[in-house]
Amino acid sequence: MPFTGQLEDGRPFIATLALQAHGTGVVGDGKQLKFWIDPWLSTEPLKYKFPSLFCLEQDKRCNVADRIPDCNGSHAVCWNWKHYPATEMEIEELIQCHRLLSNVSLSKQVDRWVWRQEDGDGYSVKDARNWIKGEVLSVNNSVYQWCKWIPNKCNIFMWRASLNRIPTKDALLHRNIYVENGLCGLCGEVEESVDHLFSGCRFASGMWDAIASWCNIPRFYVFSLSDVLLVLNDLPYTAKKKDIMYGIIIIACWRIWKARNDKIFNGSVSSVTLLVADVKSLAFLWFKCRHKEGCIDWRNWCNFVLPVM
Known part of the structure; x- marks a missing residue:
């Protein structure tokens, strides 16, 4: 709302x-x-x-x-x-x-x-x-799809990110807010923007490779946040499996943003391995507790063997 x-x-x-x-x-x-x-x-x-x-x-x-x-x-x-x-x-x-x-x-x-x-x-x-x-609150003319089994904080974050309404460094500079430098808070190599942070950054690239391997889907290449949100559209899977993978992608984006903030404000350095492990554990907890068909054990979850399939 x-x-x-x-x-x-x-x-x-x-x-x-x-x-x-x-x-x-x-x-x-x-x-x-x-x-x-x-x-x-x-x-x-x-x-x-x-x-x-x-x-x-x-x-x-x-x-x-x-x-x-x-x-x-x-x-x-x-x-x-x-x-x-x-x-x-x-x-x-x-x-x-x-x-x-x-x-x-x-x-x-x-x-x-x-x-x-x-x-x-x-x-x-x-x-x-x-x-x-209409189209104004959309990504590539597609209205942002709410994922029901993940917390509202993740959905709201993803909705704002899809509208480029999160405080990335380029957004702050555009609003005449001083930042020490405009480089990515995670890799420090390229100007930080929504598209770079969730697609071009090496941390994000490592995250998507690991998630593709975990979910047993082909490795995907993304060049913008809209690509990330639409990557499942052409995959030949059931609607239930796509819904689960869609929630995992949103959680991954939310975790990337949290890791970026932890590094900038607390000096905490994360690795791709740690980020992926957090995504797996958080997604397992929320899927098991919030999804109507979330009866699954940890071993099957790690192998992405889902009862709803």
Whole structure:
């Protein structure tokens, strides 16, 4: 069930996500639209078009009216910098931003939204609901499939990872959060991203090779997290066996993320052998206790001889 709370400014969380993803703000008096956060000059928020300027902004949640006040038709922009733009990149972004803002003028009308996916004007709850249920919350146009026999914490983690909503280093840097370096927290060789962490990292590659050997399935090659989630689709196995292997894959991803955090925050170094052993034991415990057909002993589980087959 998606979170439907409110943001700090009182706007509904899901509605705001839907508008930012598939809506465009039409500026009126500028008191409702967020200058940096909402897409109003184009389909992309200004914080993404001008990241250097966004870093310099002191009030990142300011409204359009805060930056473009109504001054008798004047197009003056009232900035609020931490320090005035000085680097070549900052100056270039400032020039481009002024060009975009040159034709902007406020009116006495209230700010409104236009839903880009529909022919009609304005925003409706139905449009947002269709967006929530549609392709936006999906991986390669396939809605994330919930695994019933593993804990919710693993499912929620995997759902967030599939949307690239976990705090990998590249995601933190994209949000202007300082990290010591952007390299993978496990291998330290490549820039850390969701796709690298669960497919390209040597720890992940070793994990998938070991799991394929344990589950008696062909060795598989993945290049992104979506490949990991869809790897079972073309295998000629029963739906029950695929359901069990799907849960094991999710547990493996969750364990990789936990090992990454342990190394970064606690200095604990894990090996692929230890990670695979943890996946086997956790999956056995959860399958035996939570699956309706989970009557199996440890020896058969280690050989992947399942009673449900």
